[in-house]
Amino acid sequence: MSEKTIFSKIIRREIPADIVYEDDNCLAFRDIQPQAPTHILIIPKEVVAGVQHATPDHGPLLGHLLLKASQIAAEQGLAAAGYRLVINAGDDGGQTVAHLHVHLLGGRPMQWPPG
Numbered sequence: 001m002s003e004k005t006i007f008s009k010i011i012r013r014e015i016p017a018d019i020v021y022e023d024d025n026c027l028a029f030r031d032i033q034p035q036a037p038t039h040i041l042i043i044p045k046e047v048v049a050g051v052q053h054a055t056p057d058h059g060p061l062l063g064h065l066l067l068k069a070s071q072i073a074a075e076q077g078l079a080a081a082g083y084r085l086v087i088n089a090g091d092d093g094g095q096t097v098a099h100l101h102v103h104l105l106g107g108r109p110m111q112w113p114p115g
């Protein structure tokens with residue numbers, strides 16, 4: 001497993017995080033710089049540097065992340081009003097941490113197009 005990113009350190013409990021969900025395959029915790037009243041990151045425990053690095057073998061894991069994001073959104077009371085899931089990929093996508101993560105944003109109306 002890569003030791004490189006801050007998210008690996010969160011998985012290993014080397015730095016603190018406000019964890020809202022965990023299972024054998026993923027971890028979800030609150031973003032340290034929230035961009036909405038609810039801003040949670042859902043990450044795989046397996047290190048995948050980004051969705052752009054995913055292979056067909058990662059299909060079940062990617063599906064798991066989205067289903068858990070939906071479950072967590074419902075648990076956070078966001079299902080009725082709606083919410084947004086975002087995956088930033090690479091420099092132009094605004095990705096700053098090289099460990100695949102799904103942003104769950106909710107609690108306010110979202111704008112489109114995103115900046």
Ligand code: AMP
Pocket residue numbers: 006017030031032033034041087088094095096097098
């Ligand atoms: P991205 O720009 O898509 O790579 O998103 C990375 C996200 O990780 C940003 O929204 C950061 O605020 C968030 N982040 C960085 N460090 C931490 C941390 N220690 N705990 C929680 N969220 C973090």
